[in-house]
Amino acid sequence: MRVVELTARGAVQLGRRDIPRAEPHSALVAVSRVGLCGSDLELVEGGSPYLLDGRARYPLVPGHEWVGRVVALDGSTRFVPGQRVVGRTMLVCHECEACASGRENECSNLREVGLYDQDGAAAEFIRVPISSLVPVPDGVNDRQAALVEPAVTVLEALTKVPVRPGAKVAVIGPGTLGLLAVKLLLRYPVELVVFGVDPDSLAACRRLGAVRAERFDPQRDSASYDLVFEASGTPAGFEDAQRALKVGAALVGIGVPHGHLDRFDAGRFVLAGHSYFGVRHGMRHYRTALRLFQMGILDESEVLSSAFPLSQAAQAFALLADETRGAPKVSLIPAGRDGAEDDDQN
Ligand SMILES: [Zn+2]
Numbered sequence: 001m002r003v004v005e006l007t008a009r010g011a012v013q014l015g016r017r018d019i020p021r022a023e024p025h026s027a028l029v030a031v032s033r034v035g036l037c038g039s040d041l042e043l044v045e046g047g048s049p050y051l052l053d054g055r056a057r058y059p060l061v062p063g064h065e066w067v068g069r070v071v072a073l074d075g076s077t078r079f080v081p082g083q084r085v086v087g088r089t090m091l092v093c094h095e096c097e098a099c100a101s102g103r104e105n106e107c108s109n110l111r112e113v114g115l116y117d118q119d120g121a122a123a124e125f126i127r128v129p130i131s132s133l134v135p136v137p138d139g140v141n142d143r144q145a146a147l148v149e150p151a152v153t154v155l156e157a158l159t160k161v162p163v164r165p166g167a168k169v170a171v172i173g174p175g176t177l178g179l180l181a182v183k184l185l186l187r188y189p190v191e192l193v194v195f196g197v198d199p200d201s202l203a204a205c206r207r208l209g210a211v212r213a214e215r216f217d218p219q220r221d222s223a224s225y226d227l228v229f230e231a232s233g234t235p236a237g238f239e240d241a242q243r244a245l246k247v248g249a250a251l252v253g254i255g256v257p258h259g260h261l262d263r264f265d266a267g268r269f270v271l272a273g274h275s276y277f278g279v280r281h282g283m284r285h286y287r288t289a290l291r292l293f294q295m296g297i298l299d300e301s302e303v304l305s306s307a308f309p310l311s312q313a314a315q316a317f318a319l320l321a322d323e324t325r326g327a328p329k330v331s332l333i334p335a336g337r338d339g340a341e342d343d344d345q346n
């Protein structure tokens with residue numbers, strides 16, 4: 001089968017590998033669509049925390065935001081060949097203390113698809129444990145299903161804090177996570193403001209219905225918000241998020257910033273009674289995310305950028321690295337011929 005291989009820092013290649021062999025309790029899935037995100041770009045550029053701490057090593061196959069069709073099953077009747085599925089990124093052991101206590105996302109023997117210890121979905125086929133699969137309902141197309149993985153992280157963020165009616169809520173960073181957060185938060189009785197840098201992404205947020213979407217202005221926007229979702233995954237965005245907090249406010253970190261903050265006013269954090277929440281993925285929310293796409297509360301509008309066949313993965317990553325690309329989500333279509341867009345399934 002054809003796969004996208006990252007063979008060294010900056011090297012994205014089309015490779016050939018054997019189709020993964022049968023294993024108990026696993027499924028072979030033909031991949032229809034794969035979304036690429038900042039974590040994948042970090043694997044290409046070499047700055048990924050998984051590469052730095054040795055969990056990931058080249059060569060590797062990226063791709064953790066995917067949808068496909070079951071081809072073969074080993075030891076299960078839960079799914080049937082031909083069924084459309086998405087797969088959880090986190091593969092848990094079901095045996096450790098955390099798993100046994102119902103806190104699977106804290107599993108101490110974790111593997112993550114396309115990140116470490118499990119090849120990703122930027123390939124014609126992927127083999128994963130059947131327990132990691134979630135069926136895609138009718139009415140959710142492949143473009144939407146490939147967005148379920150970032151959506152579950154946003155849903156986890158929304159479980160961290162009560163979103164009170166009338167609250168002033170800010171989302172920082174209108175990338176994929178930020179746009180999905182905006183779409184959900186627009187359903188709440190709150191005043192929603194978006195802060196970002198790219199004019200096209202900010203215009204998209206205004207079209208979606210945000211009251212304001214513009215650059216963060218410390219003079220105007222400091223100490224003004226009850227709840228701030230940091231989705232840019234940058235230290236600068238995180239600093240703006242801190243400044244935006246009112247007394248008693250909460251900051252929820254969804255994006256993953258690397259590096260250290262230049263300033264952290266610990267006294268203000270304590271005296272202003274701020275709460276900080278980190279979001280460690282949302283593996284419990286896949287069915288809810290699919291349901292929200294089925295209901296039309298989430299959709300792919302304003303989110304999708306171009307889609308590429310596997311043979312043009314290097315171009316896909318180049319576009320992903322371009323911060324002026326507008327709509328954020330770049331995708332790969334493993335079954336697509338060169339230059340072909342995918343068919344809309346269901
Ligand atoms: Zn991702």
Ligand SMILES: [Zn+2]
Pocket residue numbers: 092093094095096097098099100106107108109110
């Ligand atoms: Zn475990």
